[in-house]
Amino acid sequence: MRMHSTTRLAAVAGAATLALTLTACSSDDASDAASDGASDTVTLVTHDSFNVSPEVLEAFEAESGLTVEQVAPGDGGALVNQLVLTKDAPLGDVVFGVDNTFASRALDAGVFEPYTPEGLSDDAAGLVLGDGALTPIDMGDVCVNADTDWFAKHDLAVPTTLEDLAKPEYADLLVVTNPATSSPGLAFLVATVGAFGEDGWEDYWASLADNGVKVVDGWEDAYSVDFTTSGGDRPLVLSYSSSPAFTASDDGTTTSTTALLDTCFRQVEYAGVLAGAENPEGAQQLVDFLSSTAFQEDLPGQMYVYPVDPDAALPAEWEKFAPLAPAPFEVDPADISAHRDEWITAWTATVVG
Amino acid sequence: MTTRRHLPGAPRAGRVLAWRTGWVLAAVVPLAFLGLFFAWPVAALVARGFVADGALDLGGFADVFSDPRTWRIIGTTLGQAVVGTVASVLLGIPGAYVLYRCDFPGRALVRGLVTVPFVLPTVVVGVAFRALLATSGPLGFLGLDQTFTAIVLALVFFNYTVVVRTVGGLWERLDPRAEQAARSLGASPARAFRTVTLPALTPAIASAASIVFLFCATAFGIVLVLGPLGYGTVETEIYVQTTQFLDLRTASVLSVVQLVVVAAALLVANRARSRRERALHLTSGTSARSLDLRTDAAPLAVTAAVVLGLLALPLGTLLVRSFEVPDGWGLDNYRNLGTTGGANALSVTVWEAAANSLRTAALATLFAVAVGGLVALVVSRRPRARAGRRALAVLDSVFMLPLGVSAVTVGFGFLITLDKPLGLDVDLRTSGLLVPIAQAVVAVPLVVRVLLPVLRAIDPRLREAAATLGASPGRVLRTVDLPVAAPPLGLAIGFAFATSLGEFGATSFLARPDTATLPVVIYRLIGKPGAENYGMALAASVVLALLTATVMLLAERLRGDRTGEF
Numbered sequence: 001m002r003m004h005s006t007t008r009l010a011a012v013a014g015a016a017t018l019a020l021t022l023t024a025c026s027s028d029d030a031s032d033a034a035s036d037g038a039s040d041t042v043t044l045v046t047h048d049s050f051n052v053s054p055e056v057l058e059a060f061e062a063e064s065g066l067t068v069e070q071v072a073p074g075d076g077g078a079l080v081n082q083l084v085l086t087k088d089a090p091l092g093d094v095v096f097g098v099d100n101t102f103a104s105r106a107l108d109a110g111v112f113e114p115y116t117p118e119g120l121s122d123d124a125a126g127l128v129l130g131d132g133a134l135t136p137i138d139m140g141d142v143c144v145n146a147d148t149d150w151f152a153k154h155d156l157a158v159p160t161t162l163e164d165l166a167k168p169e170y171a172d173l174l175v176v177t178n179p180a181t182s183s184p185g186l187a188f189l190v191a192t193v194g195a196f197g198e199d200g201w202e203d204y205w206a207s208l209a210d211n212g213v214k215v216v217d218g219w220e221d222a223y224s225v226d227f228t229t230s231g232g233d234r235p236l237v238l239s240y241s242s243s244p245a246f247t248a249s250d251d252g253t254t255t256s257t258t259a260l261l262d263t264c265f266r267q268v269e270y271a272g273v274l275a276g277a278e279n280p281e282g283a284q285q286l287v288d289f290l291s292s293t294a295f296q297e298d299l300p301g302q303m304y305v306y307p308v309d310p311d312a313a314l315p316a317e318w319e320k321f322a323p324l325a326p327a328p329f330e331v332d333p334a335d336i337s338a339h340r341d342e343w344i345t346a347w348t349a350t351v352v353g
Numbered sequence: 354m355t356t357r358r359h360l361p362g363a364p365r366a367g368r369v370l371a372w373r374t375g376w377v378l379a380a381v382v383p384l385a386f387l388g389l390f391f392a393w394p395v396a397a398l399v400a401r402g403f404v405a406d407g408a409l410d411l412g413g414f415a416d417v418f419s420d421p422r423t424w425r426i427i428g429t430t431l432g433q434a435v436v437g438t439v440a441s442v443l444l445g446i447p448g449a450y451v452l453y454r455c456d457f458p459g460r461a462l463v464r465g466l467v468t469v470p471f472v473l474p475t476v477v478v479g480v481a482f483r484a485l486l487a488t489s490g491p492l493g494f495l496g497l498d499q500t501f502t503a504i505v506l507a508l509v510f511f512n513y514t515v516v517v518r519t520v521g522g523l524w525e526r527l528d529p530r531a532e533q534a535a536r537s538l539g540a541s542p543a544r545a546f547r548t549v550t551l552p553a554l555t556p557a558i559a560s561a562a563s564i565v566f567l568f569c570a571t572a573f574g575i576v577l578v579l580g581p582l583g584y585g586t587v588e589t590e591i592y593v594q595t596t597q598f599l600d601l602r603t604a605s606v607l608s609v610v611q612l613v614v615v616a617a618a619l620l621v622a623n624r625a626r627s628r629r630e631r632a633l634h635l636t637s638g639t640s641a642r643s644l645d646l647r648t649d650a651a652p653l654a655v656t657a658a659v660v661l662g663l664l665a666l667p668l669g670t671l672l673v674r675s676f677e678v679p680d681g682w683g684l685d686n687y688r689n690l691g692t693t694g695g696a697n698a699l700s701v702t703v704w705e706a707a708a709n710s711l712r713t714a715a716l717a718t719l720f721a722v723a724v725g726g727l728v729a730l731v732v733s734r735r736p737r738a739r740a741g742r743r744a745l746a747v748l749d750s751v752f753m754l755p756l757g758v759s760a761v762t763v764g765f766g767f768l769i770t771l772d773k774p775l776g777l778d779v780d781l782r783t784s785g786l787l788v789p790i791a792q793a794v795v796a797v798p799l800v801v802r803v804l805l806p807v808l809r810a811i812d813p814r815l816r817e818a819a820a821t822l823g824a825s826p827g828r829v830l831r832t833v834d835l836p837v838a839a840p841p842l843g844l845a846i847g848f849a850f851a852t853s854l855g856e857f858g859a860t861s862f863l864a865r866p867d868t869a870t871l872p873v874v875i876y877r878l879i880g881k882p883g884a885e886n887y888g889m890a891l892a893a894s895v896v897l898a899l900l901t902a903t904v905m906l907l908a909e910r911l912r913g914d915r916t917g918e919f
Contacts, residue, residue, distance in 0.1 A: 043783065048866060048877060051693075051700055070866045071783045073768065078596040078862075082768055085401075089772040091782060105599065180593050181577060216499075217577040220476065220879045224887055225483045233489045239882060246695065246883035250679075341598050352583035 041067045042282035043092030045083070045274070047075030050096060051302040052295065060289045066282050076183040077102050084109040087275070093283035096137060096271040096290060101186050103129050103270055104337025112272040115284050117291045124291070124308040127268055129333060134270035137290050138305040141241035141325045142187035143264035144174065147228040149256045150235035161262045162195050165208060165236070172212035175226040175234040180344050181217045183267075188238050189347055190336055191265035194329030198339075205350045215351060229257060242304050242322035255321050264325035269305065372826045380731045380748065383724045383797075389774065391755050391794050394766025395608070401769070402605025413602040422585075427610060430570055430586040433501070434618075437508035437569035442562050444509060444659050445516025446554075447652035453521030455644040461910075463660065465902040467514045468847075470664060472855025472901045474872040475511075475574025476879055477894045481671050482507055482579055499581045507575040510663055512565040515799075518848070519561035520554055522841050523806050525641060527553055528634040542648065553633050556626045557806045563622035564802055567615060567756035573858065587611050591759045608762050615757030619750040627746070633810040635837060668898070675891035679884050686888035690896065695885035699874050700866040703893045706874040707900070710854055713789045713870055717853035720793035722846055725800025728752050730834070732801070733808035749805070753798045760858025767791070767863065788863050788870070792853035799852055803845040808838055847908025851901050871897045 044050075050072065061067060071091055073082050080102040083095060087109060098106055106112065112133035120128070120135070127136035144165065151158045159170050177185035192201045214234060216222045223239055226232035229247060241259040248255040271290045273283040289295055296307035300315050306324055307314075403409060417423050452464050470478065484490055486498045497503045527550070535545040571588045585593075587607050594604040644653065678685045690703040701709070732749045736742055755763070771781040781787055811834060819829045857872040864873050871893060878890035 046866075048700075048861075048864075048869070048873070050866060069783075072864070072866045073764075073862050074596070076596075077599075081596055081599045082765065082862075084599060085765060085769050086772075089769075089780075091768065091780075178582070180597055181589075215582050217580075217582075218476075218880075221480060221483065221578050223882055224480055224879065225487055230887075231484070231489060232487060243882045246881075246886075341600075344597070348583070 040065065040282075041069055042094065042279050042286050043069045043071060044286060045071050045073065045079075045090075045092040045095045047079055047097040048072040049075065049303060053298050053302060056294050056298045059294065060292075064282075064285050064289075066285060068286065076186075080106045083111045083274070087111050090274040090276050092274065093277035093279050094271060094273055094286045096269070098134065098270045098272065099183070100129070100266075100268045100270070100333045101183070101190060101336050101340065103134055104333050106272075107133055108337065111275055113275045113277065113280065113283075115273045115287060117284075117288045120291060121309050121311060123310050127308060129270065130272075134272045135287055135291060136268050136308045137271050137296075138299050138303065139266055139268045139308055139324075140305040141259070141261075141264040141266050141328055142184045142191070142238070143241045143259040143261060143325060144176075144188075145227075145237050145239040145243050145257050145259050147235040147237075147256065148258050150228045158258065158260070159236070160260055162192065162204065165213075165263070166204065166211050168211070170211065170236070172214075173234055174208070174211075174236040174238075175214040175216060175222045175232075176238040177219050177222050178215055178217045179347055182219055184219050184238055184240070186340070186344070187265040187267055188263075189343060190331050191263065191329040193339075193343060194265065194331045201343075202346055202350050205347060209351050213351070240304075241325060242318075245304075245317065245321040248317070248321055252317060259323075259325075261323065261325040264328040266325070266328040266330070268308070368825070376731065376734075379727045383728045383731075383752070384748075386720075386724050387752060387755075387794070387797075390767075390790050391758075391763065394770045395758055395762055396766075397770045398601070398762055398766040399605045399608050402601035402603075402608075405602075410602075413606045417603055417606040423607075426585045426587055426590050427614075429584065430588070431614065433504060433508070433572070433576075433586060434566050434570035434614075436501075436505050437512065437572075438562055438566045440505055440509050441512040441516050441565045441569075442558060444655060445513055445561070446520060446558070447655040448513065448517040448659060449521035449524055450652045451644070451649065451656040452517055453525040454641055455649060456641040457644040461906060465906045466668075467517055467660065467664060468851060468905040469668060469898045469902050470510045471512075471514045472851045473511075473894060473898060474855065474857055474875050475572070476578065476876055477671070477890065478507060478510065478667065479575045479578025480879060481667050481674075482510075482575070484674075485667060485670060486579075499579060501581070501584075503579045504572075504576060504584075506663065507579055508569050508572060509659075510667065511572075511575075512568055513659060513664065515564050515568070516558075516561045518844065519564070519802060519806070520557045522803060522844055523557040523633075523635075523810070524550075524554060526635045526807075526840075528636050529642075531634065556809065559622045559625040560802045560806055563619055563753065564756060564798065566618045566622075567753065567798075570614060570618070571611070571757055571759060573760070587614070588759050592761045595761050595765060604762070608759065611758060612754070615754060616750070618757070619753055623746055623750060634812075635807070635810055671891055671898075672895055675888065675895045678888060686885075686892035689885060689889050690892055694878055694881065694889055695883040698878055698881040698886050699869070701869055701874070703871070703874055703889065703896070706869050706871050706893075707896060709868050710870040710872075710897075711900070713792065713868075714850050714853035716786075716789035717792035717796060717856075718846055718849040720789060721796035721800050721849040721853070722842070724793065725752075725797040725845065725849070726804065726842070728797065729801045729804035729808055729838075730830075733805060733811075733834075735813060749801070752801055755794045756798050760862075763791070763794070764859050764862030767859075782863075783865070785865065785868055788860055788868070789853065791859040791863055792856045793849075795856055795859070796849040796852040799848045800845040803841050803848055804838055807841045808834060811837055843908045847905045850904045850908075854897065854901055854904070871900075 050070065057068060073079065073091065075097065080098055083106050107130040112130065114132040116128055116132040116135055124136050128134065146158045148158060156169065159165055164170060165174055176188060179185040179189040192204055196204045214226060216226060222237050224230045226234045227237040228235040241261065241264060244255045244257045244259055247257045271287050273280060273287060277283045293309065293312055296309040296312035299305055299307045300318060402413060403411060452460060482503060483498065485492045486495065486503055487493055488498055532545050532549045535549045540548065573588050573592065576584065576586055576589055587610055591604050591607045594600045594607065675686055676682050693699040693702055732745050734745065736745065767787065768782055771787065773779060774781055815833050816829050819833055824832065855872060857876065860870055861873055864870055875890050875893045878886045878893065
């Protein structure tokens with residue numbers, strides 16, 4: 001039996017050596033790859049919702065001769081903050097997924113190398129930020145969603161506007177998310193700033209609070225616990241304009257929820273070449289690809305967002321269940337950047353107390 | 354040592370030197386690992402918060418501490434950690450007794466079951482708890498939704514197993530004769546427990562309590578999901594300040610606060626341990642006896658209540674709901690695990706993620722057991738010099754720190770330090786190796802805590818006797834330390850594996866889309882609308898739970914085989 005114990009000791013001691021060796025080995029591999037093919041690889045820094053059809057990506061790789069690597073260190077504010085912190089040694093060549101509620105922080109920190117693809121549509125060109133540093137890629141609307149079955153059953157009209165949500169007949173029916181911890185929560189806060197102005201939005205939230213709005217920290221929590229479609233007791237929930245497509249019936253003719261299109265804020269996601277990129281040419285090609293028709297038309301099916309290119313074809317059922325708001329509330333990204341933190345603080349004081 | 358001095362000779366002296374060098378290396382290798390993959394990243398990030406325009410700026414302390422909210426947050430954190438720890442320990446001790454000191458059919462299964470919560474992704478548990486406790490849920494009448502009590506219940510749910518296993522591991526091999534002697538001398542069972550068994554268990558209890566305290570103080574996901582609105586702890590505040598506001602000045606002050614709290618807790622635990630720690634009479638076999646329904650009624654009732662009410666109910670709800678599909682019941686959620694989810698929610702299928710998880714966890718376990726094993730071995734020595742003992746106590750505590758420091762701080766710290774570390778021409782931040790390394794950093798403290806009480810309990814006279822009889826130091830280690838340490842080594846491997854399987858915090862900052870692990874894909878699935886994705890998240894959680902239970906059962910089996918051998 002001593003055999004066993006000896007083997008065990010050897011295993012433990014050996015493991016330590018192995019650990020060090022492994023680290024050493026992998027460093028060699030990686031550095032070889034880096035020196036051999038620096039110009040063949042382009043690294044995309046993104047959030048973990050990034051998806052692209054394999055054949056679309058492969059076509060780009062074949063055509064450009066590039067290999068696309070992905071890293072996904074976070075999303076929303078976390079992604080931008082990581083870009084700011086790693087400015088001197090960027091995580092990759094291109095970033096995709098910076099949105100208009102956080103873009104200015106990254107722009108102010110100077111993490112981008114300006115580059116705008118040629119031939120952008122007018123709509124897309126109008127959304128470019130930071131003197132060409134950020135190219136718009138996709139967009140989606142954050143809106144209040146309603147459980148239409150619940151409203152039908154309770155013989156109550158589905159509310160339509162932000163003002164409706166503060167009316168007594170809709171008391172204790174709405175659940176939203178905390179802007180300090182949730183990106184749709186922040187978008188909705190910005191929507192109310194856009195709707196009621198710098199001087200009016202806090203009063204609006206005070207009236208929502210009086211009307212029994214419920215606040216939870218995360219979207220998953222609101223949608224899968226509190227929303228009535230998941231067995232909760234709130235038939236109004238903060239979500240996306242595309243969410244009703246997920247509650248469509250099997251035959252695809254009806255859906256049990258609807259987005260209130262007069263309560264929305266439009267989130268635009270951007271891509272940009274990172275300053276200090278190891279492969280700046282490859283980075284530009286990758287941004288071109290993200291703006292190309294092939295990728296734009298791939299977006300709805302892969303990431304459930306709208307392409308910014310109005311000429312890109314949309315899936316048929318999108319018009320029906322996932323419409324964009326005709327006139328979402330707008331706030332200048334520079335304003336958002338300048339006031340976001342104080343808004344969140346004021347919101348917390350008003351709603352949380 | 355004295356005996357060795359009587360046996361002079363050149364080869365002997367050379368060997369002693371080699372032996373000493375060996376011990377130094379055994380301490381240096383783990384320290385280098387911890388330094389590179391924990392201390393440096395954390396220090397670098399915290400330092401950024403204290404440097405403004407190239408100059409040291411400690412004004413953040415005054416600003417943060419003058420805000421009454423800070424004190425409220427610190428109070429909440431301490432309250433949550435203390436209540437969570439006390440509840441876990443009080444409920445866990447009877448559990449350790451029933452599951453390790455008593456024998457009954459199905460014991461291995463129950464032992465596996467209690468481990469499962471430990472690795473479940475917090476967001477899934479949070480949602481499962483809320484589904485039970487929400488006003489519209491089956492336990493809504495309790496009025497516990499989004500309360501402090503709900504958080505404490507969830508903390509016990511996660512940490513019960515830490516107490517049960519750490520205490521049980523020692524209790525199981527405690528020689529029962531001391532307690533039997535006390536009984537035959539007329540002590541009541543309660544008195545025999547209080548005066549004989551409890552003091553012997555104190556090191557293990559202190560050990561478990563310190564781990565649980567760190568877990569409770571740094572709990573993140575469940576605090577967000579289950580806590581009342583506006584409820585904040587140091588951990589959630591660091592997260593918000595770092596990822597939302599990028600206010601590193603505030604985050605750094607809070608990180609220092611976190612370190613101070615954690616260090617103080619470890620100091621207290623160390624005191625409690627060392628006061629009680631002494632050689633125990635351990636048996637290498639298990640001393641479990643059959644469960645006696647009459648005399649064991651009280652611990653059995655407590656354990657049954659916890660296992661059935663607090664563990665099995667939420668787990669059962671999770672299991673049942675994983676079979677719920679839009680038009681009734683079925684296996685669709687499990688069939689979907691081979692896909693990337695509704696509307697392509699994932700970049701890999703859940704099965705691919707499961708394979709990633711297993712690969713990563715195997716590597717992480719290797720690192721954690723190697724590093725943690727060396728630490729436990731070094732720390733278990735009893736140098737004669739006071740300074741030497743102090744140094745070992747510090748070493749011990751230092752390796753516990755990763756459990757008490759925010760995953761956000763570590764994750765962001767990695768990003769700013771590990772591009773081409775130590776002059777290597779490799780960006781370690783985006784290399785696949787960093788994920789298992791980060792998981793190992795968190796698993797090392799558990800390995801140490803499992804191995805150390807057992808190694809420390811070895812009577813030093815056994816080693817001295819072996820040496821006197823002419824055994825070389827290596828042979829002493831092999832024949833005295835190893836046989837005792839071998840059974841808990843299986844447990845340590847199981848814990849390390851389970852920890853890496855469930856690790857989410859640091860992994861979420863480091864995992865690449867194509868190497869996403871199970872907790873990462875579960876988190877993504879639950880973050881997408883649609884019954885299909887929610888169902889898949891539940892099914893994937895069940896898969897994760899089963900994987901964990903299997904690993905722990907195997908680890909148990911491993912130690913079962915060993916115990917008979919020595």
